[in-house]
Amino acid sequence: MRVLVIENYRATPLGLVGVALADAAADIDLVRAFDGEGLPAGHDSHDALVILGGEQTALDDDAHPYLPALAALSRAFGDADKAVLGICLGAQLVARGHGAENILGRPVEFGWHPVQPTPAGRDDPLMAALGDRAPVFHWHSDTITLPPGATHLASSDRTAIQAFRLGRAVYGVQFHFEADRALVSQWNAAFAPEIAAHSPDWFDRHPTEAARHGGAADALGAALARRWVALI
Template sequence: MRIYCLQNDPLAGLGAIETWISKNAYSVTTTHVYNDSNFLSTDEYDLLIILGGPMGAYEEEQYPWLQLEKEYISEAIRKEKFVFGICLGAQLIASALGSPVYPHTLQEIGWWQLERTKERESLQLFNGLPEKFTVFELHGDTFDLPEGAVRIAESKACLNQAFMFENYVIGLQFHPEFTENTLNNVVEKIGHELTGGAFIQKPEEFLNRLDLHKGAHSILFNLLDNICESIEIK
């Protein structure tokens, strides 16, 4: 399978997704959109992955390439490519589908529990998703659920944690791809900003939780396997 990745920030890489790609011997091409907006033709890949970043999906004036990226995502969706977005990636998908993205009243930083919705029961791509599961959150924005999309999971702080549009577009607000190394980089970069909040954990609360990383990666790999199977069927 051919994977194409859009990376929006130097620190927000594929993380644990690289492990899954390597294990399955798939190919991956990455465009660092903050430096390069020359996107691949949609005919050159099977799965498009859009990663996170600290910017808002609505900050096109400060980050002009965001508009180009959203237009490209719209094209991929129109051509019914499988699209998988994480955090900012999910917000860019929502924006490309016509939904507003905006600052949330609450920030989520740390390991928080999510709960699946009843709608998810009949969706094959989310087979194996537990009723409740814990993942890492790092966001201050949220979005309205796109018209025609199905909400898959929610948390106490943020309603739209996962959604699916049609049978080939998935957006996750959380970060199942994060590794312990990723979190160490996060603390090094923004640790001084973690001053507290109802849903903001301190570094000593969220670091060195290898058990939670293992659970999050299991959910991620299961979802990616389901996507891969659907691509092969298609």
């Protein structure tokens, strides 16, 4: 199993998805596209694609000119019936590649908040793991419309489209299920000024919220990661 992983920003690793891929003995080709590393021309050399998050928008082509090609690459993988996982910005790029509208500049959704599956999500191979409602970590402001032909899988109180599926195994997931408590703590250090700009009380709240929600969110994230890897 050979998986192409695209990093769109610094300090945005695979997290729990990386654990699941390692458990499956996957070979990972990591491309730091934000740092100028080039995308492959197509999907032939890989069995699956992961597109991670980032600070930029999915339409920030002037500053990140590789974004249109990455959106198109996600479509090529899906058209070849290969598994795709887009997380946060990655989900927005998958949506862009499949004809959705990117909606920019909404209020920030940040921290551990619950997500609930749609009726279709309750029967989905991944999102059934949510149960009726589960806490997950969020960090985004932008969102999307549902891509044509996609199945809407999950929502939160502030964001209608938290997850969708196209075909058999192309998933866009807005929330950061890959981010366990350890990764969230790393983000606290790496992005302290950015977090303080929109959530100045976060560093006071974080220990309590991590204790209250982190264990369940970590377990759910690991389950979602394993379920997606099983689809490859």
